[in-house]
Amino acid sequence: MKASTLRADIARTLFQVLEQGHSLRELMPALQAKHKEQDRAWLQEMLYGVLRQLPILQYWLRQLLNKPLKSNQKVIEHLILLGFYQLAFSRVSQHAAVAETVGACQELKCPGLKGLVNACLRNFIRQEMQDKQPDDAQIRSGLPKWLFKKLQQAYPDKLDDLSQAMNSKAPIWLRVNQARVNPSEFCQALDEQGIQYRVPDDKQPALILSKGYDLTQLPGYQQGWFAAQDGAAQQAATLLAPQSKDRVLDACAAPGGKTCHLLELQADIECLALDSDATRLQRVEENLQRLGHHAQVICGDAADPSSWWDGKPFDRILLDAPCSATGVIRRHPDIKWLRKGTDIPPLVELQRRILAAVWPMLKPGGTLLYATCSILPDENREQVKQFLANHPDAVLSPLHAQDSTDNPGWQILPGEGQMDGFYYARLIKS
Structure with missing residues (x-):
């Protein structure tokens, strides 16, 4: 052509x-x-x-x-x-x-x-x-005006580094499916084909590819040896830490990366993968099949449990809530121009409604992990603060030393440890 x-x-x-x-x-x-x-x-x-x-x-x-x-x-x-x-x-x-x-x-x-x-x-x-x-710092940042102002307010000292990270090319992370292959065997298969990668410092079964490859051509793709999943998203299953025989809800599950990771960590959980988008649920089915896992896949609205829930409570809930996706702009640069400042309040309200709707489905003593791929405090820290204030039976389970009710959760910023921007807060029902 x-x-x-x-x-x-x-x-x-x-x-x-x-x-x-x-x-x-x-x-x-x-x-x-x-x-x-x-x-x-x-x-x-x-x-x-x-x-x-x-x-x-x-x-x-x-x-x-x-x-x-x-x-x-x-x-x-x-x-x-x-x-x-x-x-x-x-x-x-x-x-x-x-x-x-x-x-x-x-x-x-x-x-x-x-x-x-x-x-x-x-x-x-x-x-x-x-x-x-x-001369205009907003133009130099490569960000739209509304987002530049919000980040200037939330991260005044980190603005330059943040905008630079958001405009850089995102690396490709792989999560090794240990239900199918040993990480060292997978690395050996990559070495034999001359595929360049590096292993991050922490203990995750994760790799970062050194350049772009057609993932379907990598060794073990058909056999389900790995899934493409950013390092920040790989934290979800580990932080929720499902135990043997747990009944687990992955609300807003599509495209299913976190569902599969939960099942890799604990194969005998009863896992329900829920999403309101029937088309995207097909991706969940495909991923489960390729990686060799089984979950109950349901099309339903997390904000309206009466339309799909059987009344049986869950031991653990992962709520990866709909959000502005401001943490994954380096991966999807069109988000900068499709998203508007006026979209944020309705998203915050939707997150609030879903949180309030799924909380009653959690058993006393159960764990809920709230997650977004956003870096905006309104969707993250402020959302969780508000929820804790309104739900006396919700207790924050700290993810790091500074994680407190005044400043709850773990905010990962784009580029930090080569990861996407992500937020997590873990709540226990007392």
Whole structure:
């Protein structure tokens, strides 16, 4: 496929994300299927790159484009942003970046704008725009205004490191399925195939791949030797610590990574995997099958137990609540632009409702682990403080020395120990 067609498809996808609110999760499968395998990694690198660097790219665009483009020509703005990204942040030669990006105008049915795109890109090179950094800290951070302000408030001393981590490329973590293979045997199989990886310092059966690989081609994929799961998400099952014969609820379970990990730690638990999204529950079924585990999979709303619960209480509940996903932006950069500040209060309210609904299903003496992949205090520390204040039978079970009712839980920030941003709080029913 022509290089200009590749760029046209990227510009079209950027337009669908930024102007129409579609997520890469829904757009990528069809886009990847359209292109040859050797082009897919480059395509993803460009898409993710533009979304990571969007504020600075738009800052340069405002200086080089006299007036915004309208209606069906708007996609050309996204093409120019892609051109800037290639020139400032990639290894693409200047000649190819200009020629192929200009050529994409034909594919985007805007041949009359070739001159405009050419002028923008050539002026970018001539004026050495990549050296012109804005004074505005928010633009330099690569974050949307609403999120920049929230993080500035919550983490004033860590803001630069945080924004840098959120705009970096996330490593691929694997969790070794010890029900199927010994970690040292798995490492040996990787070594034999020349797969580069490193083992983190702690005792988790985890690996970090040194570069991107097609996971389905790694040794033991079909046999269920491993699952892709970030180091922060791998903490959930360990912190919940299911015991033999426990009845365990994994609320909001899709895509099932934590369900499988719970069963790897304790094969004889009675595990119920619940999610309200029937399509995503298929992923839970697939993961359970590939990794060789069994759980009862139910489509239902965690906030409305009367519609699915049999009345039998649980020893342990994992509540990985719906959230802003601000902790996994480095993995899904489109989240920055799809999520709005106005989304946070309704999410906080939904989390509150689910917490209140699942708590009565927990046995006295039972453990609930509240988790989110967010780094916003409203969804995490403040949510748990409020819950403890409203539920006298809930007792905080500390996860570290500073974990207290005034500052409950464990907040992992993006990049910490190479992990995603995640939050955990463990509660015992007295």
